[in-house]
Amino acid sequence: MRIDVFSIFPEYLAPLKLSLIGKAMDAGILSVAVHDLREFTHDRHRTVDDTPYGGGAGMVMKPEPWAEALESVFAESTSTDARPVLLVPSPAGEVFTQAMARELATAQHLVVACGRYEGIDHRVSEWSAEHADVRFVSIGDYVLNGGEVAAMVMIEAIARLIPGTIGNPESLTEESHEDGLLEYPVYTKPASWRGHDVPEILLSGNHGAIARWRRDRRLERTRAVRPEMLEALPAEALDKKDRAF
Numbered sequence: 183m184r185i186d187v188f189s190i191f192p193e194y195l196a197p198l199k200l201s202l203i204g205k206a207m208d209a210g211i212l213s214v215a216v217h218d219l220r221e222f223t224h225d226r227h228r229t230v231d232d233t234p235y236g237g238g239a240g241m242v243m244k245p246e247p248w249a250e251a252l253e254s255v256f257a258e259s260t261s262t263d264a265r266p267v268l269l270v271p272s273p274a275g276e277v278f279t280q281a282m283a284r285e286l287a288t289a290q291h292l293v294v295a296c297g298r299y300e301g302i303d304h305r306v307s308e309w310s311a312e313h314a315d316v317r318f319v320s321i322g323d324y325v326l327n328g329g330e331v332a333a334m335v336m337i338e339a340i341a342r343l344i345p346g347t348i349g350n351p352e353s354l355t356e357e358s359h360e361d362g363l364l365e366y367p368v369y370t371k372p373a374s375w376r377g378h379d380v381p382e383i384l385l386s387g388n389h390g391a392i393a394r395w396r397r398d399r400r401l402e403r404t405r406a407v408r409p410e411m412l413e414a415l416p417a418e419a420l421d422k423k424d425r426a427f
């Protein structure tokens with residue numbers, strides 16, 4: 183997968199080079215390029231914003247730098263490949279979920295447009311729709327100062343689902359939101375720590391009982407913290423014992 187990110191603060195995306203994403207990039211599984219939007223301006227002040235038509239507070243990002251920036255990478259999605267997906271972080275977007283991360287992990291080319299100020303001239307997304315599949319995406323119901331943090335969140339959630347990125351694909355199962363339940367609590371040595379002991383069952387070696395205990399903890403936690411997730415589960419996903427929770 184190829185990911186191109188555009189921002190007026192490209193250094194904001196530097197941490198992507200670390201950890202898993204960094205390894206995946208080294209292994210050639212993933213390529214992430216971060217571009218400075220100001221490279222696509224031509225005036226002395228490298229202007230990317232202007233006042234909003236219709237009035238209102240703040241500034242709006244000008245369309246032309248964005249169009250030149252985006253077409254510089256849209257063109258690289260050759261006609262044989264699938265159209266690129268343009269992700270536009272926005273408080274007004276569809277909410278980003280694990281299901282959406284799974285869907286986007288199958289894309290060949292993701293382009294992320296990180297807005298700032300009050301957002302990007304809307305005509306950019308209208309123009310982009312001729313060249314890419316455009317998705318406005320919110321990472322939650324709160325307002326950030328720009329799209330960079332949202333881009334980091336989405337890239338991490340998507341990239342870790344690409345085969346070969348995560349060392350142990352086993353750890354992608356039974357995690358929260360993967361199968362509709364929250365994850366179970368985890369423990370490691372020492373077995374007794376500051377008066378707190380690891381649940382006996384986990385030391386028993388009885389893998390059947392351990393699996394049941396973990397399932398029960400997942401149901402208990404989901405009912406306590408996110409009851410609406412339990413309601414959303416298809417009936418067949420819960421067996422008789424599960425319904426006890």
Ligand SMILES: Nc1cc(-c2ccc3ccn(Cc4ccc(CN5CCCCC5)cc4)c3c2)n[nH]1
Nearest residue numbers: 271272273297298321322324325326327328329
């Ligand atoms: N999940 C999530 C994603 C974002 C996000 C993503 C991208 C950008 C780009 C700029 N901002 C800051 C911002 C956005 C909206 C307003 C309100 N303003 C009212 C008048 C009409 C225009 C809009 C103010 C400042 C962004 C914020 N926040 N939260």
